[in-house]
Amino acid sequence: MSGQSMGPSKLFIISIIIFIELLAPTLESKQETAINDTTMQNKYNSHATIDERDCIPISEEKGSSCHQVVLYQPVFPVLQQDERQFDIVGKKWIIRQQWDQIGLSAVIWEAAIALTEYLETQGPSLLTGRSVMELGAGTGLVGMVASSLGAQRVEITDKNIASARSNLKLNSENIQRNSVSVLELEWGVTDLCSFQAPYDVILAADVIYIEDTFPALLDTLWELSSNETLILLSCKRRYDRDDRFFELAEKTQQFKYEIIMRWTKSDNVTIYRLVKNFVDTK
Numbered sequence: 001m002s003g004q005s006m007g008p009s010k011l012f013i014i015s016i017i018i019f020i021e022l023l024a025p026t027l028e029s030k031q032e033t034a035i036n037d038t039t040m041q042n043k044y045n046s047h048a049t050i051d052e053r054d055c056i057p058i059s060e061e062k063g064s065s066c067h068q069v070v071l072y073q074p075v076f077p078v079l080q081q082d083e084r085q086f087d088i089v090g091k092k093w094i095i096r097q098q099w100d101q102i103g104l105s106a107v108i109w110e111a112a113i114a115l116t117e118y119l120e121t122q123g124p125s126l127l128t129g130r131s132v133m134e135l136g137a138g139t140g141l142v143g144m145v146a147s148s149l150g151a152q153r154v155e156i157t158d159k160n161i162a163s164a165r166s167n168l169k170l171n172s173e174n175i176q177r178n179s180v181s182v183l184e185l186e187w188g189v190t191d192l193c194s195f196q197a198p199y200d201v202i203l204a205a206d207v208i209y210i211e212d213t214f215p216a217l218l219d220t221l222w223e224l225s226s227n228e229t230l231i232l233l234s235c236k237r238r239y240d241r242d243d244r245f246f247e248l249a250e251k252t253q254q255f256k257y258e259i260i261m262r263w264t265k266s267d268n269v270t271i272y273r274l275v276k277n278f279v280d281t282k
């Protein structure tokens, strides 16, 4: 996905993928009867009523098994707002959202808001003078807030950096001059040699949702950190399978983790602290 506009069919397919991977979370029940895509689209397009009970069942093929997810429409109006405003660390932040043009990297997810609130409660002591990397940054709000809390250097990264770039320009007055850069980094694809690792702090919000990417994300965390790096992951837990990330983190990559905050404003948003558990056997 790039900053350029895309046709309605491509957008529709991307929307379905996002429904399945990200918006299914609110799911409370599974339904037995599948309905076809046309029904789903008709219902989605007619989002005149915003009602918790108004849900869209869709079927998702996974290998040979087909399972159902249920999505609630109220999530969408927030994502479709062109602009959102936040008061964080005594500053006003304006985030331009571009759901229709770019997709999920160009909207603010709850986990990012939770992480900025956590950083704010910690005050400048956590970040002052530190080097910070944000992974899967989307709009870049978390990284920008880290800069305003005194981080010496912040690298805001994502595989799609269009939204972070434009939001950095919009909020440039809030951040420390020349302390923030926006860089393309796709886990498992981008060569990490050019990054100035290890970082003191690595931040990431809502990046644990596609199981296939878990190993590459863990490898990236491993490459960019030292035993002293503080890794904060703010997660919206949508599926039981999301737990696999933490199982993998412990088993294959030798990270230790603990829950440091459960966000009270929304279900299933939790902030984890990871620490690399590397023992040099040489």
Ligand SMILES: C[S@@+](CC[C@H](N)C(=O)[O-])C[C@H]1O[C@@H](n2cnc3c(N)ncnc32)[C@H](O)[C@@H]1O
Pocket: 022, 104, 105, 106, 107, 108, 109, 110, 111, 112, 113, 135, 136, 137, 138, 139, 140, 157, 158, 159, 160, 185, 186, 187, 204, 205, 206, 207, 213
């Ligand atoms: C749900 S969004 C979260 C965005 C932002 N952190 C937030 O919480 O508002 C997930 C982000 O992870 C990024 N992402 C997904 N897979 C990625 C990968 N393999 N490498 C880098 N970024 C990835 C997406 O582009 C997207 O910006």
